[in-house]
Amino acid sequence: MMPSQSILSPAPSGPASQPALSTREPNARTTLSPTEWGLLVSQIKAGEDAGMEHLYKLFSRGIRYYLCRQLGPQELEDKVHDTFLIVVNAIKRGDLREPERLMGFVRTVVRRQVAAHIEHIVHTRREQTDLESGVAIADRKQNPEQEAIIRQKAELMKSALEGLSKRDRDILVRFYLQEQPQEQICREMSLTETQFRLLKSRAKAKFGEIGRKKLANNGIFSILMRSHAS
C-alpha cells in the first residue's frame, strides 16, 4: 500500500491566513529547450561537473517531493542520491536515446525506485520479525511550525465553513473529507461540473476573504499597540 501524502518540505512562505488554494500563478511554461536538454545530456555523458550540477538543480526538489510523498521522509536523502546515480549512470551508458525526453526518463526511474522500495519493505516484513511485539509505525508528524500553520488555517476555515449552507458544506465534506471523486459527487447531488467548480471556488474565495480580514485586523491591532507603547 502506498503511504498517503506527507508534507515534508520546508515551511511554506507567507502567513497562515494567506488566501486559500488560489496560489500564485507561475510563468506559463517551464523547463528547457530541446537544444538545452541535448547539451545537458552530452555534458553528463562527458562526465562534466557542470552538467551534473545542472541536472541536480533541475530535478532535486521535484524528486525529493515525489519520493517523500510516496514513501515518507525516512532516508529521503539516500533515496534522492540513489535516484541521481541511476539517472547519471544510465545517461553515461547511452540508455537515453532522446535527450529531450529526459523528464519522462527521470519519472520512469523515480517510479521504479518507489516500486523497488515498496517491494523491499513488503519482502522485509514477510521475512523478518521484530523481537518486540507490535507494529513499528513511522513518525508521520509534521514539524511544529507546519502543525501550527495548519492549525491556524483550520481555525480560519472553520469560521468560513460555518457561513456556508448545509448543502455547500456537504459537497466540500464529500470532496475533501470523504475523498469522493468529482463525478460521483455531481451524480449523487445532481450538480453540473460547472456548479461543482463554482462552489469550490466560492468556498476558497471565502477562506481568502476571512484570511485577509483577520490579517487586516491584526495589522490594525499591532499599529494600535505600537502607537500605545510609544
Added chain:
Amino acid sequence: MPVDCTLFHMRKAGTSSVIDMQQYTEHPTEETLERFLMHQMQEEELESTETHILACDSCVTRLEEMEIQIAATKIALAELHNQTVAENYAKEKSSRWAWFKSHSWSLAGATAALALAVAVVPRFAAVSPFETEVSAYRGSETTAIPAGRPLLLHLNAKDLPTEPVSVEVVNSDGNQVWKGSGAINHEKVDAKLPEIKKEGNYLLRLYASGKNSAPGDLLREFSFEVK
C-alpha cells in the same frame, strides 16, 4: 543556462512530439494540481503532471502550499462535523428531559410524574453513553466497556499529527463491527460509537484518511473488552 521558466521551442522535432512535450512543459492548473493531491487522476494525466512536477520548482511550491491548505480544510470540516454531531446529540438529550422541568405541577401531577419517572428514568439512564479514555495498545492492558450502551471513547493519539482519521472496530474474528471518521485534535480522537451488545474482545483501529474512503496507513490499534 537558466534552470527554470525557459520558453520551450520545439523547432526540430515533429508535430506529435511538440504536443507530447507541451503537456510536460506547461504548468498544470490549480484544479489539476488539486486532483493530483487528492489522488484523483487518470494515468495519462498523472504521467504528464508528474513529469512536469519533477522538473518544476514553482509547481512543487504550489503543491506544498495546497497540501497545507487541503490538510487544514480536512481538519476544519472534520471538526465541524464532530461539532454538529455533538450538538445534535445534546439537543436530543435535552429534549428528552424538557418535560421534566415544568414549574406548575399540582401535587397529584407531581406524584404521577414521580411514579412515571421511577419507571422511565432507569431506561433513559441505561442509554446514556459510556465515556472513557482508551490508551491501551494491543498486547497490554485492556479497557473494559459495558455492553448495550452507546460509547464515547477518547482515544490516545499522542505523537500523531493533527489530521482526519478513520476509525474501525473489529471483533475477535476480525470482522468489521463499525466504521466511522474523526480527526486528531490535541493528541486525541473522540469516537462516538453505537452500543455493542455482544460481549467479547474487540480491536479499535485508527487509520490515516486514505483514497476514496479506503483506509490509509494504520496509525494506532487499541483493544477493549465488552462485558
